[in-house]
Amino acid sequence: DAKTTQPNSMESNEEEPVHLPCNHSTISGTDYIHWYRQLPSQGPEYVIHGLTSNVNNRMASLAIAEDRKSSTLILHRATLRDAAVYYCILIRGTSYGKLTFGQGTILTVHP
Amino acid sequence: NAGVMQNPRHLVRRRGQEARLRCSPMKGHSHVYWYRQLPEEGLKFMVYLQKENIIDESGMPKERFSAEFPKEGPSILRIQQVVRGDSAAYFCASSPPGQGAANEKLFFGSGTQLSVL
Numbered sequence: 001d002a003k004t005t006q007p008n009s010m011e012s013n014e015e016e017p018v019h020l021p022c023n024h025s026t027i028s029g030t031d032y033i034h035w036y037r038q039l040p041s042q043g044p045e046y047v048i049h050g051l052t053s054n055v056n057n058r059m060a061s062l063a064i065a066e067d068r069k070s071s072t073l074i075l076h077r078a079t080l081r082d083a084a085v086y087y088c089i090l091i092r093g094t095s096y097g098k099l100t101f102g103q104g105t106i107l108t109v110h111p
Numbered sequence: 112n113a114g115v116m117q118n119p120r121h122l123v124r125r126r127g128q129e130a131r132l133r134c135s136p137m138k139g140h141s142h143v144y145w146y147r148q149l150p151e152e153g154l155k156f157m158v159y160l161q162k163e164n165i166i167d168e169s170g171m172p173k174e175r176f177s178a179e180f181p182k183e184g185p186s187i188l189r190i191q192q193v194v195r196g197d198s199a200a201y202f203c204a205s206s207p208p209g210q211g212a213a214n215e216k217l218f219f220g221s222g223t224q225l226s227v228l
């Protein structure tokens with residue numbers, strides 16, 4: 001699977017938007033972009049995923065660059081409960097649930 | 112609809128003992144995945160099972176580790192003769208039949224924290 005690059009850590013204040021970037025310059029045409037997050041002492045939790053178009057759900061938005069070499073996870077109003085490690089993962093279209101987790105981005109939310 | 116259930120939540124074993132970790136997937140899910148998270152490391156895929164079949168065990172250590180997902184009952188990850196290096200959080204995930212994970216999501220359990228003394 002293609003590699004992703006994320007900042008090690010980011011900080012935000014409560015109630016403010018957060019933009020978490022992910023670079024995936026070697027992405028292939030059939031790779032889906034998935035985001036999971038892991039809260040302390042919990043298993044990973046699905047956040048959002050997309051292929052080419054921007055996506056919105058109740059948790060977040062996913063903005064995908066036109067060339068698909070990067071994407072941004074957007075939390076519109078950060079809460080303390082959003083403090084977690086966020087993972088950007090590419091999954092090939094023919095693949096199954098064998099996810100390759102990198103180090104992710106540790107998001108700290110300040111009250 | 113209950114989520115993925117793992118038990119026990121915490122498991123303490125002495126070196127040389129056996130550890131059995133259980134995972135009940137979400138209702139209707141027939142695909143199970145096991146992941147391991149060593150201290151200060153990321154999650155690593157271990158094995159992918161469907162009912163009564165091991166599909167991909169490329170991430171499983173060759174010795175002492177085994178996994179099963181019987182027709183009835185939970186999936187079991189078994190570690191024989193545990194060593195201190197097996198201390199980690201073990202997570203199970205499930206997905207429904209017939210889906211390609213690329214366009215769907217996995218549901219993870221809360222994990223079993225294994226501590227080997």
